[in-house]
Amino acid sequence: MPEKLYPKFKDEISKTPGGENIKRCFQCGTCNVSCPIREIDEKYNPRKIIRMALLGMKDRVLSSDFIWLCTACYTCQERCPQDVRIPEMMNAIKNLAVKEGYIHDSFVKQAELIESTGWAHTLGEFAKKKREQIGLPVTFKECPEIQEIFNITGLNKITHVKEGKRD
Amino acid sequence: MKYAFFIGCATPVLTANYELATRKVAETLGIELVDIEDFACCGFPLKSVNQEAAMLMAVRTLSIAEKHGLNICTICPGCTSMLTEASKKLEEDQEQRREINNKLKQIGRTYSGNIKVKHFIRVLYEDVGIDKLSKKVKKSLEGLKIAPHYGCHYTKPSEIYDSFEDPELPKTLDELISFTGAESANYENKIQCCGGYVLGVDENISFTLASKKLDHVRASEVDAISLLCPLCSVMYDRNQRVIERRFNKSYDLPVLFYPQILGLALGIDPTSLGLDMNRVKPNALLEKLQAKTEFD
Structure with missing residues (x-):
């Protein structure tokens, strides 16, 4: 069966914060040649991701592993002649993927930790003692307001469903 | 302040x-x-x-x-x-x-x-300033050669930082190193990312990226790399042995946070600067400075 295309996918992206300029891309490839990840592994190909998105290949883009490989270094954003703002646009795509139930496991674990502790890294008992010994304050306290933000934004739906649709 | x-x-x-x-x-x-x-x-x-x-x-x-x-x-x-x-x-x-x-x-x-x-680091550069800092130097770091590593979000996206740095040719960390008397080293691909952001997604890509930087810095024959980001330090210091084993390399490159370097110039003792907690021990660097502190 041929792949289903969604001509409005590009509009969905351009209406999501960060994705506003995706339609400006003229496929010059400056992002690819600037990308440190692309230099190591060709499976991360920002120009191709943008092209696929513009062609409406929604399912393939949103369910892919490669959208999670952007290292957010912003080198491509600084150099893009069309101001596509690729890392921000990649965030918009990832936000849409999450809404469709696709999320990389490492981000689920991180979100769970932030929801339960208020921080993306937390101090164990040993580390707390060590900090006291060397005269550093132990300030990490629980933060119910963060849980409230998870509820307000629907982020709690991700942390409370352990697995996404990924294989 | x-x-x-x-x-x-x-x-x-x-x-x-x-x-x-x-x-x-x-x-x-x-x-x-x-x-x-x-x-x-x-x-x-x-x-x-x-x-x-x-x-x-x-x-x-x-x-x-x-x-x-x-x-x-x-x-x-x-x-x-x-x-x-x-x-x-x-x-x-x-x-x-x-x-x-x-x-x-x-x-x-x-x-x-x-x-x-x-x-x-921007507070040091803009609010205190090199002139004032220079007057506080108690111990010149002359003889040391240090490679500045800017990482990514200190300079980028530049649109949010009011052009205080040039993301392609940053200079603030270089200047903050060289006023101490140390030499700020130039090296290949100075602005390259450490890869830490994707460590949880693809370890091999992440470590490969970090090893490239360590290769480039090592080739410039410095005493240490200097940085301003905890994640970059996780990649270069905490994981240096892991990267050495994985790619069969030998770096033995001390990784110092910039405040540790500045602290030495201000005459603060190495232990108060947490230098004993660095994974790659900066003993050779301290000997050069005759700080007479050696860590296990």
């Missing part, structure tokens, strides 16, 4: 040496860094999952600082970029500020848009 100190999570948990050195240097220079108990995550790690939540967490942080009447000083570039972006957006866009405040109301917070955010 007084700031709300937003230390973030990676620094106190993974690189307490950075925290120790920053606090000590700030104290020595009379920069007051105020710890605030109510601070929580800046929102940066959630940007790719849910930008609205990330933004709310960032603005919550700004609103707490505003309540204390203090601008924010950060030491993690991730926090710096998230909080600066939020501060910039809400300063310029009143409509968005109203929308965000409607949601913040639900957690009992409000933000009027008056808080500025600066990385500690």
Whole structure:
């Protein structure tokens, strides 16, 4: 069966914060040649991701592993002649993927930790003692307001469903 | 000079040496860094999952600082970029500020848009300045050659940082190194990312990227690499042995946070700067400076 295309996918992206300029891309490839990840592994190909998105290949883009490989270094954003703002646009795509139930496991674990502790890294008992010994304050306290933000934004739906649709 | 100190999570948990050195240097220079108990995550790690939540967490942080009447000083570039972006957006866009405040109301917070955010290194460069710093040098670091590593979010995206740095040819860290008497080294691909952001997604890509930087820095025959980000230090210091084993290399490259280097120039003893907590021991560097401190 041929792949289903969604001509409005590009509009969905351009209406999501960060994705506003995706339609400006003229496929010059400056992002690819600037990308440190692309230099190591060709499976991360920002120009191709943008092209696929513009062609409406929604399912393939949103369910892919490669959208999670952007290292957010912003080198491509600084150099893009069309101001596509690729890392921000990649965030918009990832936000849409999450809404469709696709999320990389490492981000689920991180979100769970932030929801339960208020921080993306937390101090164990040993580390707390060590900090006291060397005269550093132990300030990490629980933060119910963060849980409230998870509820307000629907982020709690991700942390409370352990697995996404990924294989 | 007084700031709300937003230390973030990676620094106190993974690189307490950075925290120790920053606090000590700030104290020595009379920069007051105020710890605030109510601070929580800046929102940066959630940007790719849910930008609205990330933004709310960032603005919550700004609103707490505003309540204390203090601008924010950060030491993690991730926090710096998230909080600066939020501060910039809400300063310029009143409509968005109203929308965000409607949601913040639900957690009992409000933000009027008056808080500025600066990385500690930028505070040193702009607020204290090289002239004043030069007068405080007690021990010249002449004879040392140090490779500055800027990482990513200290300079980029440049649109949120009011052009204080050129992201292609940054200079602030170079200048902050060279005024101490040390030589600031140039090396291949100086602005390249450490790869830490994708460590949880693809370890091999992440370590390959970090090893490239270590190759380039090693080739420039320096005494140490100097950085300003806890995640970069996790890649280059904490994981240096892992990378050496994985790629069959030998680096033995000390990785110092910039405040540790500045601290040495200010005459602070190495232990107070947390240099004993660095994974790759900077003994040879300290011997060169005749600091007469050796760590196991």
